[in-house]
Amino acid sequence: xxxxxxxxxxxxxxxxxxxxxxxxxxxxxxxxxxxxxxxxxxxxxxxxxxxxxxxxxxxxxxxxxxxxxxxxxxxxxxxxxxxxxxxxxxxxxxxxxxxxxxxxxxxxxxxxxxxxxxxxxxxxxxxxxxxxxxxxxxxxxxxxxxxxxxxxxxxxxxxxxxxxxxxxxxxxxxxxxxxxxxxxxxxxxxxxxxxxxxxxxxxxxxxxxxxxxxxxxxxxxxxxxxxxxxxxxxxxxxxxxxxxxxxxxxxxxxxxxxxxxxxxxxxxxxxxxxxxxxxxxxxxxxxxxxxxxxxxxxxxxxxxxxx
Amino acid sequence: xxxxxxxxxxxxxxxxxxxxxxxxxxxxxxxxxxxxxxxxxxxxxxxxxxxxxxxxxxxxxxxxxxxxxxxxxxxxxxxxxxxxxxxxxxxxxxxxxxxxxxxxxxxxxxxxxxxxxxxxxxxxxxxxxxxxxxxxxxxxxxxxxxxxxxxxxxxxxxxxxxxxxxxxxxxxxxxxxxxxxxxxxxxxxxxxxxxxxxxxxxxxxxxxxxxxxxxxxxxxxxxxxxxxxxxxxxxxxxxxxxxxxxxxxxxxxxxxxxxxxxxxxxxxxxxxxxxxxxxxxxxxxxxxxxxxxxxxxxxxxxxxxxxxxxxxxxxxxxxxxxxxxxxxxxxxxxxxxxxxxxxxxxxxxxxxxxxxx
Numbered sequence: 001x002x003x004x005x006x007x008x009x010x011x012x013x014x015x016x017x018x019x020x021x022x023x024x025x026x027x028x029x030x031x032x033x034x035x036x037x038x039x040x041x042x043x044x045x046x047x048x049x050x051x052x053x054x055x056x057x058x059x060x061x062x063x064x065x066x067x068x069x070x071x072x073x074x075x076x077x078x079x080x081x082x083x084x085x086x087x088x089x090x091x092x093x094x095x096x097x098x099x100x101x102x103x104x105x106x107x108x109x110x111x112x113x114x115x116x117x118x119x120x121x122x123x124x125x126x127x128x129x130x131x132x133x134x135x136x137x138x139x140x141x142x143x144x145x146x147x148x149x150x151x152x153x154x155x156x157x158x159x160x161x162x163x164x165x166x167x168x169x170x171x172x173x174x175x176x177x178x179x180x181x182x183x184x185x186x187x188x189x190x191x192x193x194x195x196x197x198x199x200x201x202x203x204x205x206x207x208x209x210x211x212x213x214x215x216x217x218x219x220x221x222x223x224x225x226x227x228x229x230x231x232x233x234x235x236x237x238x239x240x241x242x243x244x245x246x247x248x249x250x251x252x253x254x255x256x257x258x259x260x261x262x263x264x265x266x267x268x269x270x271x272x273x274x275x276x277x278x279x280x281x282x283x284x285x286x287x288x289x290x291x292x293x294x295x296x297x298x299x300x301x302x303x304x305x306x307x
Numbered sequence: 308x309x310x311x312x313x314x315x316x317x318x319x320x321x322x323x324x325x326x327x328x329x330x331x332x333x334x335x336x337x338x339x340x341x342x343x344x345x346x347x348x349x350x351x352x353x354x355x356x357x358x359x360x361x362x363x364x365x366x367x368x369x370x371x372x373x374x375x376x377x378x379x380x381x382x383x384x385x386x387x388x389x390x391x392x393x394x395x396x397x398x399x400x401x402x403x404x405x406x407x408x409x410x411x412x413x414x415x416x417x418x419x420x421x422x423x424x425x426x427x428x429x430x431x432x433x434x435x436x437x438x439x440x441x442x443x444x445x446x447x448x449x450x451x452x453x454x455x456x457x458x459x460x461x462x463x464x465x466x467x468x469x470x471x472x473x474x475x476x477x478x479x480x481x482x483x484x485x486x487x488x489x490x491x492x493x494x495x496x497x498x499x500x501x502x503x504x505x506x507x508x509x510x511x512x513x514x515x516x517x518x519x520x521x522x523x524x525x526x527x528x529x530x531x532x533x534x535x536x537x538x539x540x541x542x543x544x545x546x547x548x549x550x551x552x553x554x555x556x557x558x559x560x561x562x563x564x565x566x567x568x569x570x571x572x573x574x575x576x577x578x579x580x581x582x583x584x585x586x587x588x589x590x591x592x593x594x595x596x597x598x599x600x601x602x603x604x605x606x607x608x609x610x611x612x613x614x615x616x617x618x619x620x621x622x623x624x625x626x627x628x629x630x631x632x633x634x635x636x637x638x639x640x641x642x643x644x645x646x647x648x649x650x651x652x653x654x655x656x657x658x659x660x661x662x663x664x
Binding site: 216224 | 346504
C-alpha cells in the first residue's frame with residue numbers, strides 16, 4: 001500500500017515512533033520535575049550530555065544497552081548539579097537551568113572531541129516471532145528498538161504513579177504547596193532532588209536516542225533545540241503524561257510526515273508544511289487544555305524549611 | 308578610599324592595559340552558524356581561522372562565536388565582537404547579511420566580510436565559492452551511479468546559492484541519465500542532525516539511492532549508511548570518515564587562502580570592499596577524493612569534467628537550457644552571467660515541485 005505515490009505508511013508510522021521518542025522521554029522527565037514544583041530549563045543541556053555519554057559508552061563497550069545506562073547516569077549527573085544549586089544553595093531556578101544548558105553544551109563538546117565520525121554499535125530492533133511478521137501492524141507496532149517501548153511504559157508508569165499511588169500524591173503535594181507539604185512532615189528537598197535526578201536521567205536517555213539510534217552519530221550540538229521543544233510540550237500538555245505522549249507523537253509525526261510529503265512532491269506549499277509540526281501540536285494541545293488544568297502551585301518557587 | 312573605588316580603579320587600569328596590548332595585534336573575528344564540530348560548513352570556516360592563526364602567529368589574534376542564530380540575535384553577536392575590538396569580522400552564513408550591514412554602518416573603522424551574500428558597503432565585502440561547479444561533478448556521478456533513478460536532495464533554505472546547486476546537479480545528472488528524477492526536501496535549517504537524518508530517511512524510504520545534501524552536518528551520511536545501498540557526497544567538508552561508502556566524493560570549501568589574504572590586507576592597510584566569487588580553478592572549491600566504490604570509467608569522466616570546469620572550458624550553466632516553466636533561458640552555447648546566477652530563483656526545465664517563497 002502506498003500513499004501519494006511513494007509513501008509507505010508502515011515505514012512512515014515506524015519513523016514517527018523514532019522521531020517522537022527523544023522528546024517524549026525528555027518531556028516525561030521534565031513533567032515529573034515540574035509536578036514536584038521545580039522548573040529545570042536545563043533539559044537541552046542534559047539531553048546533549050546524555051547523547052555524548054551514551055555514545056561514548058556504547059562505542060567503547062560495544063553495547064548500546066550500556067550506552068543508554070551511561071546516558072541516564074550522565075543526564076542525572078548534570079541534574080544533580082542543578083539540584084545542588086537550587087535545592088541546597090537556593091539559587092534561582094531559571095538562571096540555574098539556563099546555565100545548565102550552556103554548561104551541558106560546552107561539556108558535551110569537550111567530551112565528544114574524540115568521537116566525531118565514529119559509528120556506534122547498532123541497536124537491535126525487536127523481532128518477535130509471529131507478531132513482527134504480521135503485515136503492516138508487525139512493522140508499525142512490534143519491530144522497534146526497546147527504547148521506544150520503554151518510552152511508552154514510562155508514560156503509563158508516570159501517569160499511574162502520579163494519579164494512583166501514595167508516592168505520586170506526595171510528589172504532587174510538594175509541587176502544589178511546598179510549605180503545606182513540609183508542615184505535614186514530607187521531606188520536600190529530598191523528594192525534589194529525586195524528581196530532578198529522574199528528569200535528568202530521562203533527558204539523558206532522550207539525548208542518547210538521537211545519537212545512538214535516530215541519527216546515529218555524534219555531532220556537537222546535535223540535539224539542536226529538542227530540549228526546548230520538550231519543555232514547551234510539558235506546558236502545552238498541561239502537565240499530564242497522556243497528553244505529553246500525544247504531543248510528542250503529533251510533533252514527531254507531523255515532522256516526519258511533512259518531510260515525506262515534500263519528498264513525494266505533494267502540491268502543498270513547503271512553507272506551510274514546514275511550520276505544520278509546531279502549529280498542529282500547539283493547536284491540538286491548547287484546545288485540549290480548555291479544562292481548568294494549571295501549573296503546579298509551587299512551580300519555580302524557592303523553598304527553604306522554616307522550623 | 309572604599310573597596311569599590313579600589314576595584315574600579317584597578318579594573319580601569321586593567322582595561323587600559325589590555326586596550327594598549329590589543330593595539331599591537333590585529334584582531335580577526337568569526338561568526339559561525341553552527342558548532343565548530345559540525346563536520347561540515349562551520350568546521351571548514353574554523354579550519355580557515357586556524358590557518359590564519361598558524362600563518363600570522365602572534366601578529367594576529369582570532370576570536371569566534373559559534374551557533375549564532377541567523378536574524379536579530381546575529382546583530383547582537385556581531386556588535387559584541389566589534390566592541391571587543393575586532394579589526395576584521397567574517398560573518399559566515401547567508402542569513403547574517405542584513406545584521407552584518409547594520410553593524411558595519413555603526414562601526415565604520417571595522418572591516419566586515421560576509422560569506423555568500425550579495426550586498427556590500429564601503430567596509431563590507433562579500434565572498435563566496437562557486438559551489439555549483441562542484442555540484443556539476445556531483446550531479447554527473449549521481450546520474451551515472453543511481454539504479455533507482457531517484458536522487459534525493461536535502462535543501463536548506465530557498466536562497467539563490469541552494470537553488471543554483473540543485474540546478475547544476477540536475478543538469479549534469481540529466482545529461483548522463485535522461486530518466487533521472489530529483490526529489491527535493493526543504494529542511495529549513497542549516498544544522499539540525501536529527502532533522503537532516505529524518506529527511507534523508509524519508510527520501511531513502513521513497514526510493515532514492517543517492518542523497519545530495521545542502522545542510523551542514525554529517526547526519527545524512529549516517530542515515531544513508533544505516534539504510535545501506537545508498538551513496539552520498541560530503542558537503543562543505545570532505546566527510547571522509549564516511550568513505551568509501553556511503554560517501555563517494557565531496558565538495559570541499561577551502562577558505563584558508565582567502566582568510567589569510569584578507570587579514571594581510573587589513574594589516575597592510577590595503578583592504579578594500581570587494582566581491583569575491585571563486586571556484587574550482589582558483590582552489591576555493593575542492594572535489595574530495597572519489598572513492599573506489601565508483602567504477603573507474605565514471606571516476607575518469609568526473610575528473611575530466613572537473614578539469615574542464617577548472618580550466619574554464621566548461622561552464623556548468625551552458626545553453627541550451629530552459630526554465631522550469633518551459634520558457635527559454637540560455638540559447639545553445641550561451642553561458643549564464645554571474646548576475647543571473649547570483650539571484651537565481653527558478654528551477655531549470657525538468658525539475659518537479661515549486662521553490663518555496
